[in-house]
Amino acid sequence: MKPLLTSFAITLFSATSAVAGPIVRHTNPPPAIILSGVTVPAGAETLILSGQLASPIDPAKTDSIEAFGDTKTQTISTFNKIKALLAKQGYMMSDIVKLTVFVAGDPKLGGKMDFAGFNAGYKEFFGTAENPNLVARSTVQVAALAGPNFLIEIEAIAAKAPK
Numbered sequence: 001m002k003p004l005l006t007s008f009a010i011t012l013f014s015a016t017s018a019v020a021g022p023i024v025r026h027t028n029p030p031p032a033i034i035l036s037g038v039t040v041p042a043g044a045e046t047l048i049l050s051g052q053l054a055s056p057i058d059p060a061k062t063d064s065i066e067a068f069g070d071t072k073t074q075t076i077s078t079f080n081k082i083k084a085l086l087a088k089q090g091y092m093m094s095d096i097v098k099l100t101v102f103v104a105g106d107p108k109l110g111g112k113m114d115f116a117g118f119n120a121g122y123k124e125f126f127g128t129a130e131n132p133n134l135v136a137r138s139t140v141q142v143a144a145l146a147g148p149n150f151l152i153e154i155e156a157i158a159a160k161a162p163k
Contacts, residue, residue: 022041045162053145054077070117
């Protein structure tokens with residue numbers, strides 16, 4: 001009975017491995033800058049990053065929003081931090097499949113989020129010559145973030161298709 005069970009397990013494993021394919025990015029019609037969704041195949045390696053915040057423009061100054069910059073500046077800073085964290089784990093920005101973005105209201109905009117500023121920073125990292133991939137994304141305005149001077153927090157999920 002054991003050889004039959006072993007044979008069944010090998011056949012099941014082979015069938016499962018055969019269906020694993022590439023990561024599929026489901027596009028939206030242009031001019032959309034995000035995907036409608038992503039299919040990540042079974043067996044793909046995934047990396048889930050905790051929310052990341054911007055670094056101060058001048059590390060000696062952290063006492064105001066201006067010390068971290070406007071929404072676009074904080075977005076670029078945060079994506080550069082994500083890029084470095086991904087690289088430490090052997091991933092690239094092009095491996096990101098999903099972002100969750102939390103945007104605090106900017107006092108200079110009457111407490112409304114600077115969605116255009118965020119998108120301007122986002123476009124420097126996605127849909128570019130260096131990284132033509134887009135991602136599935138949720139962007140929401142929140143009342144506040146972990147510190148009073150942050151306007152952006154970004155969570156990222158990256159995936160690599162099984163080989």
